[in-house]
Amino acid sequence: MPELLKLQNVKKYFPVNGKNFLKAVDDVSFAVHEAEVFGLVGESGCGKSTLGKLILRLIEPSGGKIVFDGLDVLNARGQELSKIRRGLQIIFQDPLASLNPRMRILETIGEALVVNNIVSRREVKDRVVNLLEKVGLDTDSLYKYSHEFSGGQRQRICIARALAVNPKMIVADEPLSALDVSIQAQIINLLEDLQKDSGLAFVFISHNLLAIEHFSNNVAVMYLGKIVEMSGTGELFKEPMHPYTEALLSAVPKPEVGEKGKRIILEGDVPSPVHIPPGCPFHPRCHKRFEPCDTIVPVYKEAKRNRWVSCHLW
Numbered sequence: 001m002p003e004l005l006k007l008q009n010v011k012k013y014f015p016v017n018g019k020n021f022l023k024a025v026d027d028v029s030f031a032v033h034e035a036e037v038f039g040l041v042g043e044s045g046c047g048k049s050t051l052g053k054l055i056l057r058l059i060e061p062s063g064g065k066i067v068f069d070g071l072d073v074l075n076a077r078g079q080e081l082s083k084i085r086r087g088l089q090i091i092f093q094d095p096l097a098s099l100n101p102r103m104r105i106l107e108t109i110g111e112a113l114v115v116n117n118i119v120s121r122r123e124v125k126d127r128v129v130n131l132l133e134k135v136g137l138d139t140d141s142l143y144k145y146s147h148e149f150s151g152g153q154r155q156r157i158c159i160a161r162a163l164a165v166n167p168k169m170i171v172a173d174e175p176l177s178a179l180d181v182s183i184q185a186q187i188i189n190l191l192e193d194l195q196k197d198s199g200l201a202f203v204f205i206s207h208n209l210l211a212i213e214h215f216s217n218n219v220a221v222m223y224l225g226k227i228v229e230m231s232g233t234g235e236l237f238k239e240p241m242h243p244y245t246e247a248l249l250s251a252v253p254k255p256e257v258g259e260k261g262k263r264i265i266l267e268g269d270v271p272s273p274v275h276i277p278p279g280c281p282f283h284p285r286c287h288k289r290f291e292p293c294d295t296i297v298p299v300y301k302e303a304k305r306n307r308w309v310s311c312h313l314w
Helices: 048-055 078-087 105-115 121-134 151-163 181-198 209-215 233-238 243-250
Strands: 003-016 020-033 037-041 063-068 088-091 169-173 201-205 218-223 226-232 300-304 307-310
Touching: 003 048, 003 201, 020 048, 020 063, 020 201, 020 226, 037 048, 037 209, 048 063, 048 169, 048 201, 078 088, 088 151, 105 121, 105 151, 121 151, 151 181, 181 201, 181 209, 201 209, 209 233, 218 233, 218 243, 226 233, 226 243, 226 300
Parallel strands: 037 201, 037 218, 088 169, 169 201
Antiparallel strands: 003 020, 003 063, 218 226, 226 307, 300 307
């Protein structure tokens, strides 16, 4: 499949007290192909959501390059930027906060159709009805406000809004975290059906490793603003290469009754992204650390075919 999105050495530093910088995203590079689901995982505060917003240029990066569908995202202006906005949409973590409480659902979804001249004003209602049916909602939803829906229904509305402009890629920023477990399964199945039917590409950001394993083709693991491991989903879940990835996967519940894996308990807390430890950033918590880890920064390299890792073990 052709390459749809490419990030090269993307950075986002936030100034702190005028002297130091919080390195929310630090030198991140990867590519996503058409119809691919690219998973992004890591603990809270590792930079996943910031990276998602950088991809859409909702916040400006401190450095690097982002190319979407052959267009330079960071230097685009006018019609070129509008084209990128149509092709690249987002589903936010909190569906209630991302919906305008003063707008009915017909206006919420229909606004994008009118602004982007996708259909005429007379055709807006029919198009919105079609989108709602696609995400499993009925026409009674048209004239309701966002507070009249459940969390799962609101997320379906947000998905319909993202689909309205016929995008090529959707950044799904923790779309499951505000939902009950049973509703999470419904939403992930909906996203999977939409992806298969329309060939959409996704950057799927989530804490839910079972959802990542089920939905993603490739996975990148982030720690303190950097990608520490990246590979195909099957390979990563079968044989994690970085000790941090190994620890994350050890916490995933086993589906079989009575099956228990060895749980790896990480020591201490996540270091401050303002004062990142010398050497390998993960070494203070690593259960496999050895001599060079606390002084030498490991090189991010292709340790095996299509498997990238930043660790002295490889």
